[in-house]
Amino acid sequence: MFGFLKKIFRFPRLRQEKPDADALIEEKWDADFSKPLRVRFDIKSENSHDAYIQNNALVLGLKKNNCIAWVTDPLYRYGDQVLEARISLNPLGGYAAAGLMFRMIDEGTFYSALFSSKGYFRLDVVRNNAPLTLAGWTELPPDPASPPGTEGPRAVSLTLIAYGDHLLLLVNGRWAAELRDTTIPAGRIAFCLASYEAAPPRGDPPAYTARASLESLSVESRIEEVAARYEAWADKPDIDPQSRFRLAETFTAMGQSQAALAQLEKAWETPGLLKEPRELLLAGRLALALELTGAAEAYLNACLAAGSDTPPGREALVEKAKLLYMTGRFEELRGFGEEAVKILPDNGALWTFLGHVYLELVRYEEAARCYDRSFASNRENGLPAKNAANAYELVGRPGDALDRYLTAGRVFLSQGNYADLGNLIPKLLTLGKENWEARGLVGKWAFGIEDWTTAAKEFSRAEGLRKKAPPPLPPEDPALVFLRGLLLLREGNRAKALPLLEKAAALEPDYALFRFRLAETRFLLQGDPRDPKLLADLEAALALAPEDGWVRNLAAQIALSRGAPEEAEAHLEKAAQSLGEVPAIRVNRGVMYYLRGSLDKALEVLSAEKDQDPEGVMANCGGNLLVRSGRYEEADGYYRKALSIDPGNIEYLCNRASCLIELGAYGEADTILTQVPVPTPAVLDLIAFVAVKKGEYARAEAASQAALEADPHYVPSLLSLGWIYRTQSRWDDLGRIISLLDQEALTGEYSARRDDLARQLEEGVSRLIPCASCGRSWRVPRSPEPAPPIRLFAMPPDELPAGTCPECGSTYCIGCGKTHLDTDNRFVCPRCGRALKLIDEGLKRLIYDWAAGEIGVNSAE
Numbered sequence: 006m007f008g009f010l011k012k013i014f015r016f017p018r019l020r021q022e023k024p025d026a027d028a029l030i031e032e033k034w035d036a037d038f039s040k041p042l043r044v045r046f047d048i049k050s051e052n053s054h055d056a057y058i059q060n061n062a063l064v065l066g067l068k069k070n071n072c073i074a075w076v077t078d079p080l081y082r083y084g085d086q087v088l089e090a091r092i093s094l095n096p097l098g099g100y101a102a103a104g105l106m107f108r109m110i111d112e113g114t115f116y117s118a119l120f121s122s123k124g125y126f127r128l129d130v131v132r133n134n135a136p137l138t139l140a141g142w143t144e145l146p147p148d149p150a151s152p153p154g155t156e157g158p159r160a161v162s163l164t165l166i167a168y169g170d171h172l173l174l175l176v177n178g179r180w181a182a183e184l185r186d187t188t189i190p191a192g193r194i195a196f197c198l199a200s201y202e203a204a205p206p207r208g209d210p211p212a213y214t215a216r217a218s219l220e221s222l223s224v225e226s227r228i229e230e231v232a233a234r235y236e237a238w239a240d241k242p243d244i245d246p247q248s249r250f251r252l253a254e255t256f257t258a259m260g261q262s263q264a265a266l267a268q269l270e271k272a273w274e275t276p277g278l279l280k281e282p283r284e285l286l287l288a289g290r291l292a293l294a295l296e297l298t299g300a301a302e303a304y305l306n307a308c309l310a311a312g313s314d315t316p317p318g319r320e321a322l323v324e325k326a327k328l329l330y331m332t333g334r335f336e337e338l339r340g341f342g343e344e345a346v347k348i349l350p351d352n353g354a355l356w357t358f359l360g361h362v363y364l365e366l367v368r369y370e371e372a373a374r375c376y377d378r379s380f381a382s383n384r385e386n387g388l389p390a391k392n393a394a395n396a397y398e399l400v401g402r403p404g405d406a407l408d409r410y411l412t413a414g415r416v417f418l419s420q421g422n423y424a425d426l427g428n429l430i431p432k433l434l435t436l437g438k439e440n441w442e443a444r445g446l447v448g449k450w451a452f453g454i455e456d457w458t459t460a461a462k463e464f465s466r467a468e469g470l471r472k473k474a475p476p477p478l479p480p481e482d483p484a485l486v487f488l489r490g491l492l493l494l495r496e497g498n499r500a501k502a503l504p505l506l507e508k509a510a511a512l513e514p515d516y517a518l519f520r521f522r523l524a525e526t527r528f529l530l531q532g533d534p535r536d537p538k539l540l541a542d543l544e545a546a547l548a549l550a551p552e553d554g555w556v557r558n559l560a561a562q563i564a565l566s567r568g569a570p571e572e573a574e575a576h577l578e579k580a581a582q583s584l585g586e587v588p589a590i591r592v593n594r595g596v597m598y599y600l601r602g603s604l605d606k607a608l609e610v611l612s613a614e615k616d617q618d619p620e621g622v623m624a625n626c627g628g629n630l631l632v633r634s635g636r637y638e639e640a641d642g643y644y645r646k647a648l649s650i651d652p653g654n655i656e657y658l659c660n661r662a663s664c665l666i667e668l669g670a671y672g673e674a675d676t677i678l679t680q681v682p683v684p685t686p687a688v689l690d691l692i693a694f695v696a697v698k699k700g701e702y703a704r705a706e707a708a709s710q711a712a713l714e715a716d717p718h719y720v721p722s723l724l725s726l727g728w729i730y731r732t733q734s735r736w737d738d739l740g741r742i743i744s745l746l747d748q749e750a751l752t753g754e755y756s757a758r759r760d761d762l763a764r765q766l767e768e769g770v771s772r773l774i775p776c777a778s779c780g781r782s783w784r785v786p787r788s789p790e791p792a793p794p795i796r797l798f799a800m801p802p803d804e805l806p807a808g809t810c811p812e813c814g815s816t817y818c819i820g821c822g823k824t825h826l827d828t829d830n831r832f833v834c835p836r837c838g839r840a841l842k843l844i845d846e847g848l849k850r851l852i853y854d855w856a857a858g859e860i861g862v863n864s865a866e
Contacts, residue, residue, distance in 0.1 A: 029082045029191055036222040038063050046076045046196065053197070055213075062093075062220045064215035065198040070099070074421070075106055075197035083108070084191035087234050089226040092196075093160040094219045096122035097202025101215035107165060108192035115188060117197065118174055119149045120145060120161050122215075126181060128174060130464070132187045134382050139172070139184055143255040146179040146248055160220075168235040180244040182252050186262070194224065231480070236578045246272035250284060257291065266291040282308045282317035289324050296474070298332055314535050319349055326358040335365045355384035357389055362769035364396060371404075372396040381413070387416030394432070407436040407443065414446045441470035445485045452488050459493060483512035484742065487519055490526075497685055499530040500718060512541070517549035521556050528559070533752075534566035542750070554583030554590075563591045569599045588618050592626040599630050625657050629663065655685055662691050671698045685717040686712035693725045695841045705729050718757050727762045774848065777815035778835070785847025792849035801855055806848045808841030810834035817841060 037043040041058050048056045048063070054074035055066045086107065094103040102121040109115035113134040114151040125142040145161070159401055164175035172185045173180075186616045200215040200631045225231060238244075249272035254267035269288050273280060275855035285308035292301035305328065308321040342359035349355055360375035376393035380386065394409030410432050413577050417426035430447055437443020448463030464485060469481055490505035506523040513519055524542035533539065543563060546556045557580035564573035574597060580590050591610055598607040611627040618624060628643035644661035651657060658677055665674035675695045687713035696705035706729050712722035727742040744765060767784070775782040783806060803820030810816075813836055817825075822832035822841060832841040843849050 016798060029084060031227045032081070032224070033227060034224045036063075036219075036224075038219070038221075045080050047075055047079050059199075059218075062217065062218040063196060065103075065196065066216045066217050067101075067198055067200045068213060070200050070203040070214045073197060073199040076196040077106075077109065077193055077195040079193065082191050082193055083167075083224065083226045085226065085228055085231040086165075086194075087231055088163070088165040088167075088194065088222070089225075090163050090196075090222045091160065091220040091835065092120075093158060093220060094120070094122055094198075095158040095216045096204075097211060097213060097215055099200060099201035099214055101217075102127075102199045102201070103215075103217035104197055105163060106195040106197050107167060108189040109188060109195055110192045114189060115195070116164055116167075116186075116190060118163060119197070119199065120159070120163070120176070122159055122344050124159070126174070127177060128172065128182060128184070130186055130190055131408045137188075137258060139186055140252065141259050142254050143182065144251050145178045145354070146176050146181055146245065146512075148177055154793040166231065166235050168231055169237075171235060173235060173238055175238075177270075180238065180241070180248050182248075183238075195849065196222075198512055246275045249746055253287065260282045262291045263286070266295065276752070280307065282311040282315055282321075282449065286317040286321050286324070289321065291602055293328055293331070295326060298328060301328055313348060319352075322349060323352060323358075325353045326355055330358050330361055335362050338362050339366070351382045353386060353389060354381040356382065359394070360389070360396070364392075369396045369399040373400065377409075377763055385416065385420075387413040387420075388423070389418065391425070391429065392678075398432075398436075403436050407433075407440065410436065411442055411446065414450075418446065418453070419454070423450060426450050427454070439470060441474060441479065442482075443466045444470060445482055449484065449488065457492060459494050460488070464492070479568070481508070481512060483509045483516070483519070486512065487522070491522070494522075494526065498716065499526050500716075502526060503530060514545070515549060517546050517556065521553070521559065522550065524563075525559055528563055528566075532566070539563070552579070552583055554580040554587075557583065558589055558593060561590075565593060565596050565600060568600065570600045571590040572599050588613075588620065588622045592622055593698055595623070595626055595630065599633075604630060604634055612701060615650055619652065619659060621647035624650065625660060627655075628660060632660075632664055632667070637664050640664050641668070653682075655681055655688060659687055659691060662695075665696065666691075666698075671695050675699070684711070686716045689715075690719070690721045690725055693722070693729070697725075697729065702729060702733060718749060719753065720749055723749075724755070724758050724762070731762065731769070734769060736766060738770070739766050772815055772847075774845065776806075776818040776821055778817055778821035781820075783848065783851055785845065785850065786807045789846045789850055791846050792853040795853055795856055803851060805851055806843070807832040808843045809845060809848070810837055810839050811842055811844065812837040812839045816845075828838060 010460045022151060030679040036045065038061050041048060044058060044063065046056075048058070050056060051823055053067065053069050053072050055064075055068065056076045057064050063076065065074060065076065069583055088105055088107060090105055092103050092105075094101060100122055102119040104117060104119035105125075106115045106117045114132050115130075117131070118126065119129075121142065126140075126145055127142050128139040130137050130139055143702070162177050164178070166175075170185045171720050172182075172184055172186060174182045176757055196217075198217040203214045204211070226236070249268045253268035257261075266288060269284060270290070272278070272284075273674060274808070275465055277814050285304045289301045289304035289308060292298075292304060302325075305321050305325045306539060308317055309325065312318045313322055324383060326338060326345060329335075329341060337357065339362045342355060342362060345355050346352070356375045356379035360372045360379060363369070363372035363375060373393050373396035376389045376396060379389035380393065381536070383389075392414035394406045394413060397403075397409060398407040410429055414426055414429050414433065417423070420446055426446075427450060431452060432496045433443040433447055437446075438537040438825045444463050445467035445561065447543060451457075451463060452461035461482050467482075467485060468489075471481070476481065476683075476835070487509035490502040490509060493499075493502035503523075503526055505518070506526055510516075510519040510523045518835065520542050524546055527536060527539040527542065528534070532537070532702040539564075542561055543556075545840045546553075547560060550556050557576045561573040561576035561580060564570070564576060567801065577590055577593055577597070584590060591613070595607040595611040598604075600608060607628055607630055610624040611630075613623050624643050624647035628640040631637070631640035631643060641661065641664050644657060644664055647657045648654065648661060658681055662674040662677045665671075665677070675692070677693050678684075678688055678695065684692070689708045693705040693708040693712070696702070696708060706726065709722045709726040709729065712719055716722075723746055727739055727746070730736075730742060739762065741761065746762075749755075751759055770787060771784045772787050773782050773784050781804060801819055803818060803823070805819055807817050807822030813834060815834060815836065817832065817833075817834075823831050825835045827833050827840065833839060843852065
């Protein structure tokens, strides 16, 4: 019967319209986290985080360090709103922060309110991925359950009131911050979690670096209710003044003096509140920054009235001196400053202001004395030394002035402050024209701003002046020696740089950078991973800077060259901990996998987009490994990629040209090489090789000669030129090249190629004549000069030639000839019986040379 009734009475279904996700609505909504289907947030896990419901809360767990993740409520957008949330945060032994995003338009535009595991909160706005801090990290209002500095789990109640351009933040029901911003009028809400530092590794890695739970959330977006909630706090007279003081300190650190002073003044509106000296000092500084000199002086005087011997009072003395100087009250400042330095005799700022006063009062000796006192109190501030130098110049004491300019310059240089150091350069060049230290400092400044030409000139002048200095000769500056070596390295002249780097390391053996560069240069220049000197320098650099990633990376590179991938891997792991997976480390990882027999894995490590390989070194390395594997066409693709990133890189151009040569594409290789604007010896040597392949010997010779003009000791071009001469049978020129090669310390392949050239020369200018009987042989010139006629009175030794048979052309030595004599005791051919004759001029020369050297000769008439 009930089925019958169902058929008769068909009730219409109520249509549920899908909500408009872009609607800007007014509602009162309490989030329900009891079941996943009731949660409006877009809960899903990604590579960076997990999101799930647990114990009636929305949980976020971060899988990575140094990242931020969030889950969004995609349903509605809110403009004016009150958000109330209860959030618990567990940094899992690290450092993390959690909170809410609101008025979120997309992942690149939103407001955020975060609190950290260390007990601070902050407010930010991000627009088009550009972040702007509204309130930096500020101490949370006191919470007995989580005192300041607590880094463990923390639960906080956040209330956010966004009303027009007003943003009000409450923490645990207490006022924390209020500010105004008009960047984003409306948007969605999201729950977010950020991880800044992971816990120290212990055992197996944890599943998450940080975890947070959104235990409750309510949204009130009805305009009347939002306005009422905001007005209730805006008119609230009993806001904790300490909260305003904390916010004022944050605004001060952010450079927002007006906002900071406003918070102080609002805090002082609290009935019965006494102004503390530290608050008066802060107010004085803020007013001074805003050039409200009258208010600043009142605040500072009130602070001093509370006692100049207190910490705030002592700081107020300095601020009062600054105010008097800013307002031009020099006579008043003189009296004030002279009393103030009695209280604070080691305060550099007070001595500086006093120096400024004496300078204004044209009392230069006293000004210089004050500036010297200021610098003595803080030798890391070069400005007082510079001021003292200026005062000594005005007094007419150029020696003292130069001494102070040099002192200031050294401080600026050590801090990398090339702007202030640059301002000193004209003075150093004028007062220190003939001073080697001044010239050296100018050179260091030029090196720092990458004016290589000026740096080289000034270093040369400095060294020349140092050597001319009266005895005792000043010791060399290790930094100057080192920088001269670096200039030569920039020019690609490692051979000339090496002695300078060795000297710098000898002068300063405990400076890690010197030993590192020395080891690197030895390795790149000589390529011998077992060189004892190289290994000693590397071990010293590792001992001095064991955590330096670049030192570790070099150690890995040397280990790879030695065929020790396991040792290299250990160094690379430590290098990555310091530098991250930078391209240089990935290059060495690629080589490591290649040496282990996995080219595919090596290429996988080296594969990267341009943003991960901004200089193309990984693509170039991939090409090199493919060339070593004989896969030249694939290598060419990698070289093309490297050159697309850095088209003018000479190394990449050379590598691609060499690859094309292996493919037999000499014309294309030639085209690439001629694109190099300033060819290096390596480029010129490749040009010579291609020219030989194309039969252009004159061009090949010119390229090799040009390479040797740039570097007379460039062995590859000496060898190339030698082979060009060999091809053209220019034996005298080849002999000259071999003599030059003998002056170089050749090893390995270079030594073998030199020996091959020497054999070619020997065969080109001489021929070998063997004894037809015993195999003894004589090497004689191919075109010998005729030997003078001689008459012998003694028998030459057995090893010299007896003569050649005119019938069969066989030649015999004297030892063998003695066994076949005719009746006249003449040597005869054992085959033909004909008398042997010295027909060959080369053999005659051998007999003549023996006679001239052993018993003397008588020329035949």
